Amino acid sequence: MTIYHLVDDAGFGGVNRMLDHLTRALGREGEKHELVRVKRGQLSPPRMEGASHIISHLSACWKNMPLMTALRARYAETPLIHVEHSYSERFVMARVDNRDRFDTLLSAAYALFDKVIAVSAQQGQWLARKYVSRSRLAVIEPCVALDDFFALPDRISGRKTVIGAMGRFDAQKGFDILIEGLRKSRRQDIEVHFYGQGSEERRLRKLAGNDPRIVFHGYAASPAAAMASCDVIAMPSRFEPYGLVALEAMAAGRPVIASGADGLAGHIENGAAGVGDNTPDGWTRLFDEFDINDFRRGAVSRRKRAKEAEQKFADRWLRLLGDLTEQPHQFQMAA
Missing domain, CATH: 3.40.50.2000 (Glycogen Phosphorylase B;)
Incomplete structure (x- = not known):
């Protein structure tokens, strides 16, 4: 498998440290992880030859909606996964003034992906209540090199x-x-x-x-x-x-x-x-x-x-990627 990770965060923060650990933890014979850095607001996705899966670590924002939409159109036959690193219920309470506009954004963005990954059970419960059906939602708590x-x-x-x-x-x-x-x-x-x-x-x-x-x-x-x-x-x-x-x-x-x-x-x-x-x-x-x-x-x-969390992180990613590989891919836009 060749798995591409799309990233628009250039800083050496939690997202990039997690990705560094993920690619090392899951790298094995016959499986390759490639990091592809894009600019926020870029209109079209890069070419990703032979992609078995594409994982978005992009910010779900209006500026990135053209990129996400083009990604779905270009890779209609490829399983697409989005990891929600940024948003949470308390974030909305603290930072979002126009809730209806924000809800529209997240609903439209998540509908483009086969799976949405929550980074905690609490975030997952919020996403399931508001934006994503449980059948398209998974919870994988992140990990870095420990x-x-x-x-x-x-x-x-x-x-x-x-x-x-x-x-x-x-x-x-x-x-x-x-x-x-x-x-x-x-x-x-x-x-x-x-x-x-x-x-x-x-x-x-x-x-x-x-x-x-x-x-x-x-x-x-x-x-x-x-x-x-x-x-x-x-x-x-x-x-x-x-x-x-x-x-x-x-x-x-x-x-x-x-x-x-x-x-x-x-x-x-x-x-x-x-x-x-x-x-x-x-x-x-x-x-x-x-x-x-x-x-x-x-x-x-x-x-x-912490050791158990480290192992669980690897196991859940391997299981998710394996399940999406075995299942016939037939993306349907969420209602």
Whole structure:
């Protein structure tokens, strides 16, 4: 099989790291994975000779609709799969003003594909309620290379507990909530260390003021090396289709404290701690009551769950591709 992956994201974020791992994990004799990078808004798809499957990792946006429509027309006999990396129920609540227009976009985009992949059970439930029949929907939680995280030793705490927050400095990630929560806390034995960069950095630094408990490290070339210095990982996201940082933390044996937004609810079901009230006051209460010993136990089971997630990722992709290969292909536009 020759499987093509269409990507319009040029950054080295979760999508591209997942693709790098996917192509390595599934590559085997007689099966080839090719990454094809396109520009967002490109009008026609590139030629993909001998494609057995085409997997879209494109943003489902109006700018990409001509490309997606042309892709379906040119490859009418080829199974097309779309992976929804971006959208979730909380995303719509936070970012979408015109819900009817957005619903029309997603319904039209997803109708072009044989299968739509949700990246978490929570996202999948939302997609099934709104846009995609369950027969065309599958859930495959993403994975990235975890070896560097598995190799980290368990953390031995010092006098202070270091809580790590990793990711883009964007309102989505809720890092402002974390900063405000810590600044209102009386605890002096807790520090929050931020690893990342982005458009919100100036605002976050202003919120932090001169509080010595808040440390900015900038972009982390090695997320595993950054995580080695952390006792706990915090994820106060306002929306999050999946949340790869939680999986990486599990592989490193680090406990996670998260909001219940979208896919993070799945991580809480799988052993992460929920903050409950994802507001500054909610995080202040957590900091004031925090005891690292309540979180230290369970490193072995966290690593085991990450190993199981790694295997499940490969198994589900292999099963999906195999099923689409065995079934006679007859695409029908969804009603």
